[in-house]
Amino acid sequence: MSDYPALSGVAAPAEDDAGKFAAGQAGERDAAAAQAARIERSLKLTIPVAMLALTILVWQLYVEINKVPPYILPSPVAVATALWTDWGTLYPALLVTLKITVSALVLALIGGVGLAILLVQSRWIELALYPYAVILQVTPIVAIAPLILVYASSTQVALLICAFLVAFFPILSNMVQGLKSVDHNLLNLFELYGASRFQTLWLLKLPAAQPYFMAGLKIGGGLALIAAVVAEFAAGSAGAGSGLAFRLLEAQYRLNIPRLFAALLLLSATGVAIFGLTSLISWLALRRWHESAIKREN
Amino acid sequence: MMSDTETRPSGETRRRPIVAVRDVSKRFSNGTLALSRMTLDVMPGEFISLLGPSGCGKSTALRIIAGLGDASSGAIDYPGSRVDVRGKPEAEIGFVFQEPTLMPWQTVFGNVHLPLRLKRIGKSEARERIMHVLETVGLEDFARAYPRELSGGMKMRVSIARALVTRPKLLLMDEPFGALDEITRQKLNDDVLRLWHEQDLTVVFVTHSVYEAAYLSSRIVVMGARPGRVVSDLPLDAPWPRVESFRTTDAYAALCRRVSDALQLAIHAPSAAA
Ligand SMILES: Nc1ncnc2c1ncn2[C@@H]1O[C@H](COP(=O)(O)OP(=O)(O)OP(=O)(O)O)[C@@H](O)[C@H]1O
Ligand SMILES: [Mg+2]
Numbered sequence: 001m002s003d004y005p006a007l008s009g010v011a012a013p014a015e016d017d018a019g020k021f022a023a024g025q026a027g028e029r030d031a032a033a034a035q036a037a038r039i040e041r042s043l044k045l046t047i048p049v050a051m052l053a054l055t056i057l058v059w060q061l062y063v064e065i066n067k068v069p070p071y072i073l074p075s076p077v078a079v080a081t082a083l084w085t086d087w088g089t090l091y092p093a094l095l096v097t098l099k100i101t102v103s104a105l106v107l108a109l110i111g112g113v114g115l116a117i118l119l120v121q122s123r124w125i126e127l128a129l130y131p132y133a134v135i136l137q138v139t140p141i142v143a144i145a146p147l148i149l150v151y152a153s154s155t156q157v158a159l160l161i162c163a164f165l166v167a168f169f170p171i172l173s174n175m176v177q178g179l180k181s182v183d184h185n186l187l188n189l190f191e192l193y194g195a196s197r198f199q200t201l202w203l204l205k206l207p208a209a210q211p212y213f214m215a216g217l218k219i220g221g222g223l224a225l226i227a228a229v230v231a232e233f234a235a236g237s238a239g240a241g242s243g244l245a246f247r248l249l250e251a252q253y254r255l256n257i258p259r260l261f262a263a264l265l266l267l268s269a270t271g272v273a274i275f276g277l278t279s280l281i282s283w284l285a286l287r288r289w290h291e292s293a294i295k296r297e298n
Numbered sequence: 299m300m301s302d303t304e305t306r307p308s309g310e311t312r313r314r315p316i317v318a319v320r321d322v323s324k325r326f327s328n329g330t331l332a333l334s335r336m337t338l339d340v341m342p343g344e345f346i347s348l349l350g351p352s353g354c355g356k357s358t359a360l361r362i363i364a365g366l367g368d369a370s371s372g373a374i375d376y377p378g379s380r381v382d383v384r385g386k387p388e389a390e391i392g393f394v395f396q397e398p399t400l401m402p403w404q405t406v407f408g409n410v411h412l413p414l415r416l417k418r419i420g421k422s423e424a425r426e427r428i429m430h431v432l433e434t435v436g437l438e439d440f441a442r443a444y445p446r447e448l449s450g451g452m453k454m455r456v457s458i459a460r461a462l463v464t465r466p467k468l469l470l471m472d473e474p475f476g477a478l479d480e481i482t483r484q485k486l487n488d489d490v491l492r493l494w495h496e497q498d499l500t501v502v503f504v505t506h507s508v509y510e511a512a513y514l515s516s517r518i519v520v521m522g523a524r525p526g527r528v529v530s531d532l533p534l535d536a537p538w539p540r541v542e543s544f545r546t547t548d549a550y551a552a553l554c555r556r557v558s559d560a561l562q563l564a565i566h567a568p569s570a571a572a
Binding site: 190 | 417
């Protein structure tokens with residue numbers, strides 16, 4: 001540790017120089033700290049990017065050196081080429097998957113928050129309705145997808161329902177937990193001032209539940225995409241309105257593995273984008289007050 | 299203020315009490331008996347200090363007085379004021395909880411604004427009143443800060459400002475100045491006394507400090523060890539107004555000794571059978 005010169009084998013300075021020495025050290029230390037912070041910030045970006053580049057490079061070299069055939073493992077260049085040439089089929093499929101995922105998430109947010117608010121209004125409502133939410137959650141979505149396909153008016157709607165069902169529960173349960181986790185003395189305060197139910201909900205319970213809502217949003221966003229893909233696998237229908245999952249399956253049947261990888265890449269990118277976006281929303285909402293979004297300062 | 303020689307009668311019985319606590323017991327759902335047949339009349343204009351050993355039920359008693367939570371047995375009445383459908387008083391009550399109890403997502407201003415918002419008081423009037431109470435507690439520069447950016451004592455002062463902003467008739471304070479330095483504490487003591495004097499306030503004040511109780515009160519109520527009940531009730535006849543110089547008088551010293559003795563007795567008294 002360079003902060004402790006005495007420990008690094010340098011003799012301690014003479015008595016009367018000590019003050020000056022310490023002051024000089026403090027100045028240097030401030031500059032050093034700023035420098036360290038700058039380096040840390042740039043490393044935060046460069047390390048992941050470098051790591052990614054390295055992985056791609058190793059992958060490319062591995063494929064080239066071992067002459068792996070493209071139908072086993074395509075090289076990154078082959079994947080990029082497939083992405084470029086097949087953009088005409090992949091892009092509409094991406095839009096379909098995105099549309100299903102986003103609308104399912106939005107519906108799940110509205111439904112989850114709405115039902116959570118309803119559930120915490122009275123213990124009786126909770127007792128009556130919560131079991132259904134749990135049953136829907138614990139039943140594997142793949143198992144009920146065929147049923148939903150039968151009942152729903154179109155495949156699109158069926159996929160939407162599947163994705164909704166999966167994203168709905170984490171939002172609901174987080175929200176219920178959040179609405180119930182209000183400081184009891186704050187509730188006392190609201191009671192003391194004769195706050196109405198609506199005022200208590202709007203000014204106290206909903207803001208207090210925000211961190212829980214954000215956790216639910218992040219989980220629900222990821223799950224909506226997964227469920228949209230899984231449900232499409234189960235549906236397995238072709239046509240103009242098919243999403244990325246179908247294109248992926250189709251590419252596998254045709255042994256067009258580069259295109260399969262391209263579709264996979266788009267799915268991953270979508271997942272990352274959803275994660276990034278929900279994390280950003282969460283940070284924006286909580287950065288002023290919640291411990292999770294604030295750097296510890298002692 | 300010094301020339302003001304008006305004395306406030308203590309233990310006044312001509313008027314009806316603001317709050318009448320009759321034989322109230324409180325048992326929590328885990329079986330703890332916190333209060334046992336407690337009886338206390340809070341008369342208008344009194345400044346009552348509630349003293350007692352830790353865990354004897356002072357906070358519980360204060361919540362009962364405010365109409366928060368139900369007593370297990372006994373009755374709480376508000377003879378002077380109308381009650382709403384739930385039997386809770388409509389009179390303005392200010393409550394300073396033992397913990398600051400602030401909303402972390404609101405600024406200091408937002409937290410103090412809350413009671414006025416719940417009462418739907420207009421923006422401009424609210425703003426004026428908020429800045430005024432923040433000045434009273436010395437936090438006018440921190441209106442836009444968030445609670446996490448404040449020290450423990452500052453949070454407590456926000457909580458006090460929030461209780462004062464509605465200009466309550468009855469002010470209930472649960473160890474409000476415990477976390478403050480001596481100088482700020484004395485200043486706020488004097489502020490509370492001034493408000494009490496000017497606004498015809500009634501105060502019930504929980505404290506662990508015999509000196510604070512003796513300085514502030516018109517009546518000191520000492521509670522015995524759990525289960526809580528009133529074991530001694532001392533009307534104070536010390537003169538008003540009380541200012542800094544009162545702390546050096548013989549009367550004050552004698553008062554402190556009396557209160558201290560009563561507290562000793564309360565702590566060592568055999569607790570009543572539950
Ligand atoms: N919610 C609760 N559930 C169960 N027991 C409780 C609850 N709140 C308080 N108690 C019990 O009631 C008793 C009185 O508590 P209270 O908070 O009123 O004490 P207090 O006199 O205010 O103490 P202190 O001076 O330490 O603040 C305590 O023994 C405590 O254990
Ligand atoms: Mg207490």
